[in-house]
């Protein structure tokens with residue numbers, strides 16, 4: 001099974017993907033997390049990705065597609081995958097369709113998590129993320145029990161460099177220009193589900209599970 005989570009930065013894709021992993025036993029493949037890991041490990045891929053990430057731009061398709069398809073080829077992905085942050089444009093979606101088609105597979109559903117622009121800006125501004133397990137918190141809406149510490153694993157919380165206001169603006173611009181057209185792409189393919197992404201993570205998850213069932 002392959003499920004794509006679509007939505008703007010801050011829509012809650014990462015949070016919902018982690019909840020779906022628990023509920024459905026699938027594997028989360030998050031392109032942003034793969035890039036951040038490479039960046040932390042200071043690999044060549046990480047150094048290249050950093051140049052784009054810090055400006056809020058997309059990492060070039062050839063690099064991104066290769067990285068994600070390699071990840072999808074790993075044995076744990078046989079359990080089924082939730083794609084979070086990939087595809088991010090039509091070229092990536094077509095490359096994914098082609099690669100899955102070659103294995104007689106395909107995307108089962110693309111779930112669009114819809115959140116208003118004002119809410120996205122508010123969420124990204126106060127977002128803190130666990131360095132260890134990537135769980136997201138919000139300083140006022142969903143604070144951790146102990147400031148600076150992850151409730152789930154005790155890891156250190158940090159604010160992403162690309163959550164700074166000027167980079168957020170650029171990321172949203174890129175989202176509307178490049179990623180939003182995927183809503184039409186998956187609608188035409190008869191695969192799109194739309195879910196209201198406002199409210200608590202638990203409420204959104206309930207809607208998402210209902211839509212997928």
Ligand code: AMP
Pocket residue numbers: 009031032033035052053054056057058059060064084085086087088092162171
């Ligand atoms: P995310 O964690 O999904 O918000 O991604 C953080 C950053 O990683 C993005 O702003 C891009 O610079 C890069 N990135 C993540 N996924 C992709 C993708 N599918 N295509 C190109 N760049 C990506």
